[in-house]
Amino acid sequence: MVPLLFFLLALFPFSTEAGEIIGGQEVIPHSRPYIAYVSFYNLKSVQDSCTGFLVRSDIVMTSAHCNGSKINVTLGAHYIKRKENTQVVIPVAKAIRHENYNSKLLLNDIMLLKLKYKVKITRAVNIINLPSSHDWVRPWQVCSVAGWGLLANGKYSDTLQEVDLQVQNAQICKDIFSNFSNAKQLCVGDPEDKKVTSQGDAGAPLVCKNVAQGIVNYGHFAEPPAIFTRISSYVPWIVGKIKLLEHL
Numbered sequence: 001m002v003p004l005l006f007f008l009l010a011l012f013p014f015s016t017e018a019g020e021i022i023g024g025q026e027v028i029p030h031s032r033p034y035i036a037y038v039s040f041y042n043l044k045s046v047q048d049s050c051t052g053f054l055v056r057s058d059i060v061m062t063s064a065h066c067n068g069s070k071i072n073v074t075l076g077a078h079y080i081k082r083k084e085n086t087q088v089v090i091p092v093a094k095a096i097r098h099e100n101y102n103s104k105l106l107l108n109d110i111m112l113l114k115l116k117y118k119v120k121i122t123r124a125v126n127i128i129n130l131p132s133s134h135d136w137v138r139p140w141q142v143c144s145v146a147g148w149g150l151l152a153n154g155k156y157s158d159t160l161q162e163v164d165l166q167v168q169n170a171q172i173c174k175d176i177f178s179n180f181s182n183a184k185q186l187c188v189g190d191p192e193d194k195k196v197t198s199q200g201d202a203g204a205p206l207v208c209k210n211v212a213q214g215i216v217n218y219g220h221f222a223e224p225p226a227i228f229t230r231i232s233s234y235v236p237w238i239v240g241k242i243k244l245l246e247h248l
Helices: 005-011 170-176 231-245
Strands: 035-041 047-056 059-062 069-075 088-097 111-115 142-147 161-166 185-188 205-208 211-220 226-230
Touching: 035 059, 047 211, 059 211, 059 231, 069 111, 088 231, 111 231, 142 211, 170 185, 185 211, 211 231, 226 231
Parallel strands: none
Antiparallel strands: 035 047, 035 069, 047 059, 059 111, 069 088, 088 111, 142 161, 142 205, 185 226, 205 211, 211 226
């Protein structure tokens, strides 16, 4: 699932994208109706996947490094490896990656996916709210991340898993990650706790009080804290791109 291992090993020893659910638990089926499963073919023409989240009936948000060809989005899923009557699979008509995305520093790691058609809102498929540009997540707030990533036993989960993570003081990540930017990123996960996201579910939302505040970005493998893209810093960009996508 979208390993940027070669880039990250050079920049951050023993690092990988965040997203694996370790120390979490299975969610109540369809209780996170905004979660999307994003499948695509990467640069090596290998089928890959990420997590994303529905922000409008025809737009999914995810990480910029989840870009590829033949992108499809599955909504309404809990058991991702089996067909459920709640699932809807929609091709992506257009992917808009942030123009200043830096694959080496992993900055501006945000992307919008315009779906080929609007999805019907149901109990299993729904939109999550985004923050305002002035919404600043405070340290020590407890938020959650959901995805189908690796479990503690090293196997990928068939069912949607969730973990609660605490937002940390920015200095903690500045001491660990030389390229951490507090203006554009969030430091998430208590270093004293074994609950963490890691390789596997890049693009998953950090949800704080029912608002998507962050997007899984990167971190050291299976060791908190991890870095998340700070969504509030990109609200003007998001609004501008959605206006452009309305004409597609």
